[in-house]
Amino acid sequence: MKLSHWIIAPVVAFTLLSVGCNQSDTASNVESAGTSSQYIIDSEPEGAVGVGEARQSAENEQAITLVGTIGGSSAPFVDGIAAFTIVDSKVPYCAADEGCPTPWDYCCTQDQVKDNIATIKVVDEAGNPVSQDARELLGVKELSTVVIQGKAKRDDQGNLTVAASEVFVKK
Numbered sequence: 001m002k003l004s005h006w007i008i009a010p011v012v013a014f015t016l017l018s019v020g021c022n023q024s025d026t027a028s029n030v031e032s033a034g035t036s037s038q039y040i041i042d043s044e045p046e047g048a049v050g051v052g053e054a055r056q057s058a059e060n061e062q063a064i065t066l067v068g069t070i071g072g073s074s075a076p077f078v079d080g081i082a083a084f085t086i087v088d089s090k091v092p093y094c095a096a097d098e099g100c101p102t103p104w105d106y107c108c109t110q111d112q113v114k115d116n117i118a119t120i121k122v123v124d125e126a127g128n129p130v131s132q133d134a135r136e137l138l139g140v141k142e143l144s145t146v147v148i149q150g151k152a153k154r155d156d157q158g159n160l161t162v163a164a165s166e167v168f169v170k171k
Contacts, residue, residue, distance in 0.1 A: 051088035071104030082122035104142035115161040
């Protein structure tokens, strides 16, 4: 009887470890699950500009193709709608060895973020925000790099929002 415990215990441990390892697979599957969204495009659009350049040059209602990394705060996604912030890819986010638990908040380079951030709102054909979480809709997460096609919206403070009709998620 004792011998069977020595055989069963390693089998049970291996099974539990396998299940635990599959959880990371589930996380990556969440990222790829959104690829069936009508807003996702399969090929990267040409002529994308960085967020910093777009903040300087984009005019209100101008068609724009923008590239950036999801982040800019500890919570870059807006709950309840497909909206999030992106930061120019030229701005480095915090490295793991800098002790930052949320590198996508750019706590190490926060002074560079204000001139290199944009809000992205995925919109339907009527121009209304899509009422689904962007993580589920697009299969993205913090620090995902995306290329956005849409229309620029400017406010009086110079902030840039893009009403996105198409999103390419870089792998």
